[in-house]
Amino acid sequence: MDYPVLSHHGGTRGVTGSCHRLHLDSATSLLVDCGLEQGADAPPEAPSTPLGFDIGGICALIVTHVHLDHVGRIPALLAAGYQGPIFCSKPSAKLLPLVLEDAFRLGISSEPEHVASFLERLHRLITPISFDRWHCLVERVDLQCRIRLRRAGHLLGSAYIECDVSPVGAVATRVVFSGDLGAPAGSLLRPVEPPVRADLLVLESTYGDRLHPDRSQRQSQLEAAIDRALADNGTILIPAFSLGRTQELLYELEDILHRKALRVGAGEDPVDWGQLPIILDSPLAQRITQVYRELHEFWSDEARQRLGAGRDPLGFGQLVSIDSHAQHERVVNYLRSTGRPAIVIAGNGMCSGGRIVNYLKAMLGDARHEVLFVGYQVRGTPGARIQACEGMQGDVGVDVWGERYVLRAKVVTLGGYSGHADQAGLVGFAMGGKSPAKRVVLVHGEAGAKRVLADALRKRHPEWAVVSGVTIA
Template sequence: MDFPKISHHGGARGVTGSCHQLHLDASHSLLIDCGLEQGAGAEQDGEIAPIRFDVTNIQALIVTHVHLDHVGRIPALLAAGYRGPIFCSEPSARLLPLVLEDAYKLGISTDPVQVDRYLALLRRLIVALPFEQWHPLVVQEGVVCSIRLQRAGHLLGSAYVECDVRYPGVQASKRIVFSGDLGPASNPLLRAVRSPERADWLILESTYGDRLHPDRTDRQLRLEAAIDRALADNGTLLIPAFSLGRTQELLYEIEDVLHRKNLLNDSNGKEQGDLDLGVDWARLPIILDSPLAQRVTQAYRDLHEYWRCEARERLGQGRDPLGFGQLVCVDTHARHQQVVNYLKSTGRPAIVIAGNGMCSGGRIVNYLKAMLGDSRHEVMFVGYQAKGTPGAVIQACENAQGFVQVDLDGQFHEVRAKVISLGGYSGHADQAGLVDYVAGMPYVPQKIILVHGEKRAKFALADALMRRFANEQVRPGISIAQ
């Protein structure tokens, strides 16, 4: 039998642009993700590449999660004529229009009429599916494909997709699993990923297939220590962060730090460390300066039923981990400029979280222009900085001696502010987590196809999987997508 078979339209040779087509027969297929290529060799920032494959036989698009490298080409898919359903989890159905509205305005048009028309079409096509329930897609008489979404632990609403395909005259179905992006077990907001009960074929991400993450158990303590140190000089702690996922994790952990600090302050006056530092934790403003991050954070708050148990318990204690009293949300550009000027000219400590995460655009750039030249301030990186971005240049200044400058919007700025990188915030499973995901299945997959990773990461993960199953009676066939 020639079917099922898989075509890769992105995410095969690199980390971004995930787009995989599952051909069920000669005239029916499913598309899993439709992501934007990012980084070196991709389209210019914000531009959306046209669809270069036939969309006429695609019965449904299934979205694993709403990061742009998995959904950013949906506008182009619609422009190519696709009008089928867009299946995703219930949280993703809430988040997807927020993310794609931003992408549409950046890459296609800001005309309000066009934006509204596009969003209306998008909302008509989105079909929200509950986790852990099969949804049948009858392709044609005798051929049936059902899909099920399972939590992937990468982002609120993120899922891996199980496709169960049954052909006439064939007793056993074929189970094909697309991992999407898998998260680490230690995300404080999300429920941990569980391995599939079965996968004949597994299309597996390999982003960090060649490395292990640092220990995450003391991540919050290291965050607290970094805040203490940064605020000692009555300066501003600048945290460049992407709007979706990373920002919400940071807010969640900062709220916990503030909660403990404030409890100590209430019972004992100022902490001994605060007496030395002159920091009033109870009045420390946490400034979220990103309109998109604010909308996403509100959606996270509304979707608290999808949080992990420990996070929901905080709500039961009367706390609001993503909407606490010291959180200041900056909406308009005028207000943003006021805040930048105020923090630059005063000595009041503050924490600012602003996009974008690599300092290549967004409101964080204005903060950097105003504060990089002052040693009172500190820039904290909690995510990967791509080579050649301003964030990577600033990050390289950590512990550097001497005169360093960074180009921001065509002007060079001297870096005198302190710089620190805080590990442990990756949203992806590392090599051990990916191997455990496969090893946790009751039966070894017949075939594993590695995608969504650089070549080195894929080969390292393939080697780790072969070593893990070397002594098993049944071993998977492992291939690397091209």
């Protein structure tokens, strides 16, 4: 067999569970991500172990970013006996324990001693490495392997992986794992730079069959929603995931409020925007946002310029953080019973649980309020059912959380907030280097999205060998 050889332990049935294995020789391999397969992507039969595969020969785990569909099986990996390094970027090294602690408490055990034991093992294995520098993983007489992290623009610390594998003295085979690639104009993050070359490109395909709406209009649409809330004395409810989307929203809200305050100071706007509270009601999102603030050296140039001008894009004065459940209940009751406008960002993003549910139950029946969706709602979730009522007039019945609710609140969806590259971005990533990849393996996407993206890639480069990943258990 000619090495290196690629196999998969997830991320090929759909858009979750990314877990790819690069076999360097018959006895040595690397694991890139170890994500959780969720929903329809989960295997129809239960795996023989919670991890779903044997860990023999794995010398290192490399993490592209810390969303659960890329890291959610790490607790099972450690439970299976893995003791090797977990390589990732510095921001991911800070964020990974927060994400996995929360997942461990909810999905495995909330016993303090179990959580502490898991976190101690995790911290011992995490090995942060710098962007854009080669790091040697294997250096033997017969084999060399080195990796490099490059910015992927998906969320803070996200990376794509370049991996060079070669017998000593021979020309290296370069394998590139895209992880999840970000969309352009993510103002808080630095942009993606495509790989110079790739002999094998393992490419995500989440939005391989579509183009995103114009992102340049999203802030003006968000501003218009705030204007409506002020006019109606209502609350804007924004369901958002704690990692990535919440921080992008805070960044844009700070800019809107900053510009509005300048207009008030100039006498151009009679509304006192300085009195509009932005309520962040998610303890996990607060912890993650604090890590984002501490790691501002990884922000975009524009974001760091705001800091240099004395602004705090993720910690501005009108941001109110809600910690305890008792505080949460008081805020819900206050906003329901008063006529003071506010913006609430709360989890979870699909409205299937978390604190956003209590806000929605209390306010869906009041026309003063507005539910603002900034992310994709999976079919069948409460968020999708509410979103389906967008544009309907009068009293609308909606079945969510096991009950029927009357919906009078406005429902609005804002495009342009996707954290993933669209088809144009994916093709640009594959074509953007000095030479196209020799072979492309599509993962992390539905079958239809992969087919459309494969056709788009072949149109640009007819000689391309484009295949869909095949799961090897």
